[in-house]
Amino acid sequence: MPDTPIPQASNVTSLAERRLLHETVVDQLRDLIVQGELAPETKLNERVLAERLGTSRTPLREAIKFLASEGLVELLPNRGAVVAPLKPEKMQEVFVVLGALEALAGELACRNASEADIADIRALHYHMLAHHARGELAPYFRYNQQIHQRIIDCAGNATLAQSWRAMNAHVKRARYLANLSGERWDKAVKEHEDMIDALTRRDGAKLQALLRDHLANKLVMVMEALGGRPK
Amino acid sequence: MPDTPIPQASNVTSLAERRLLHETVVDQLRDLIVQGELAPETKLNERVLAERLGTSRTPLREAIKFLASEGLVELLPNRGAVVAPLKPEKMQEVFVVLGALEALAGELACRNASEADIADIRALHYHMLAHHARGELAPYFRYNQQIHQRIIDCAGNATLAQSWRAMNAHVKRARYLANLSGERWDKAVKEHEDMIDALTRRDGAKLQALLRDHLANKLVMVMEALGGRPK
DNA sequence: GCAATCATTTTTGTATGCAAAAATGGAATG
DNA sequence: CATTCCATTTTTGCATACAAAAATGATTGC
Numbered sequence: 001m002p003d004t005p006i007p008q009a010s011n012v013t014s015l016a017e018r019r020l021l022h023e024t025v026v027d028q029l030r031d032l033i034v035q036g037e038l039a040p041e042t043k044l045n046e047r048v049l050a051e052r053l054g055t056s057r058t059p060l061r062e063a064i065k066f067l068a069s070e071g072l073v074e075l076l077p078n079r080g081a082v083v084a085p086l087k088p089e090k091m092q093e094v095f096v097v098l099g100a101l102e103a104l105a106g107e108l109a110c111r112n113a114s115e116a117d118i119a120d121i122r123a124l125h126y127h128m129l130a131h132h133a134r135g136e137l138a139p140y141f142r143y144n145q146q147i148h149q150r151i152i153d154c155a156g157n158a159t160l161a162q163s164w165r166a167m168n169a170h171v172k173r174a175r176y177l178a179n180l181s182g183e184r185w186d187k188a189v190k191e192h193e194d195m196i197d198a199l200t201r202r203d204g205a206k207l208q209a210l211l212r213d214h215l216a217n218k219l220v221m222v223m224e225a226l227g228g229r230p231k
Numbered sequence: 232m233p234d235t236p237i238p239q240a241s242n243v244t245s246l247a248e249r250r251l252l253h254e255t256v257v258d259q260l261r262d263l264i265v266q267g268e269l270a271p272e273t274k275l276n277e278r279v280l281a282e283r284l285g286t287s288r289t290p291l292r293e294a295i296k297f298l299a300s301e302g303l304v305e306l307l308p309n310r311g312a313v314v315a316p317l318k319p320e321k322m323q324e325v326f327v328v329l330g331a332l333e334a335l336a337g338e339l340a341c342r343n344a345s346e347a348d349i350a351d352i353r354a355l356h357y358h359m360l361a362h363h364a365r366g367e368l369a370p371y372f373r374y375n376q377q378i379h380q381r382i383i384d385c386a387g388n389a390t391l392a393q394s395w396r397a398m399n400a401h402v403k404r405a406r407y408l409a410n411l412s413g414e415r416w417d418k419a420v421k422e423h424e425d426m427i428d429a430l431t432r433r434d435g436a437k438l439q440a441l442l443r444d445h446l447a448n449k450l451v452m453v454m455e456a457l458g459g460r461p462k
Numbered sequence: 463g464c465a466a467t468c469a470t471t472t473t474t475g476t477a478t479g480c481a482a483a484a485a486t487g488g489a490a491t492g
Numbered sequence: 493c494a495t496t497c498c499a500t501t502t503t504t505g506c507a508t509a510c511a512a513a514a515a516t517g518a519t520t521g522c
Binding site: 022058061062063065066067068069070071075077078090093094096097100101103104108157158159160162163167 | 388389
């Protein structure tokens with residue numbers, strides 16, 4: 001018999017641990033969208049999707065509403081929902097906001113990150129360099145994302161992190177469009193180099209500027225790719 | 232309490248509106264939360280709330296999921312949902328992010344706003360001044376919010392606007408705590424004065440800085456009020 | 463008197479049913 | 493051949509049903 005826990009009447013958040021079907025459906029559906037398995041503008045047929053995810057329409061519809069709030073799906077009254085289109089204008093908007101969020105995160109991270117945090121990020125950076133050297137795109141992207149994620153985390157602002165995560169989901173959808181040519185790729189890596197440098201020196205202003213530029217460059221690449229697509 | 236008829240805003244299905252019940256429920260529920268009618272940490276009883284909003288549990292649950300994504304409600308697995316607590320730490324986080332978003336909006340607005348836009352905002356500002364002069368708090372808040380909203384709108388970035396709206400909802404919940412003392416209120420008005428000035432001169436950098444400070448000052452007030460609350 | 467236990471009630475989570483709207487397809491018409 | 497109906501099918505939106513989990517509260521034992 002374990003010790004009887006003291007009844008914490010008010011602090012409800014501490015016991016929100018159990019996994020709910022609704023949440024797994026949200027995660028699965030978000031993955032399908034972000035990974036591009038459900039392409040932009042795909043109609044979400046409730047019956048089909050529910051069967052695919054092994055659930056009924058009710059939790060699926062709740063998940064769709066949740067993702068609609070994140071902007072990953074669009075609700076069409078009486079006509080269901082579609083995967084949010086990948087419009088160039090939308091991308092432009094997202095990158096601008098994301099730039100501001102990452103800049104803020106960079107500044108906060110320079111103040112709040114521990115030395116261990118920075119060492120971790122640096123390690124991720126070297127992993128990324130290795131994959132860049134070998135021209136391995138997928139692992140490169142993975143480490144790239146992890147670095148950005150870690151910088152956000154080091155900012156120590158959960159609200160910022162959540163907002164960033166939602167915005168970043170949109171960008172992830174477009175990442176495979178970026179078509180990293182050798183020159184562009186090298187440039188992006190160089191920017192990362194500078195970012196790690198600024199973070200190590202805890203130069204918040206510099207890191208902020210670098211992140212903004214980095215995002216702006218990413219946007220250019222995505223825009224070229226999107227603009228080239230016949231729509 | 233026996234059947235107390237709740238004034239149904241207009242659940243009329245007469246007009247062939249494209250508006251879904253789900254959306255009206257989202258708006259109604261958000262209003263109840265933002266206006267404080269559903270206090271922080273209130274448990275959302277689905278049966279009771281559905282009846283109150285004149286609907287069934289299904290659309291209500293969808294609305295709850297939607298608002299959970301906005302952060303206004305928290306989901307407790309197998310225990311339903313509660314109105315998100317108003318914790319000081321959360322407020323601090325929100326204000327930091329909101330500061331970055333408004334700063335960005337200010338910069339963009341200085342670039343993109345038309346002269347007519349600026350004239351409109353200036354007009355709102357004078358209305359606000361009038362209500363400040365008369366010490367009318369509620370109308371003051373209303374115009375204050377409208378001014379901030381208009382600046383966001385002038386940025387011409389719908390993604391930014393939506394993100395701001397969600398963040399701002401949290402702040403609105405705390406606004407009645409701010410307890411504007413004469414001195415503080417005067418200071419806030421003075422800051423607005425400067426903001427209008429910077430916008431008119433289209434001095435983006437200045438407006439950005441002013442908005443950041445303005446938000447930081449608001450935070451101080453809210454924090455004092457929240458910190459003073461025995462919780 | 464108090465805590466623990468367990469039956470009962472309540473509430474949540476999911477599935478299903480049903481009506482209305484939209485999509486589909488095919489015949490009739492120009 | 494294209495277009496416009498209209499009947500049929502499909503899909504969505506909402507309500508309800510039902511099982512499982514949690515809250516409640518009465519009872520028992522100490």
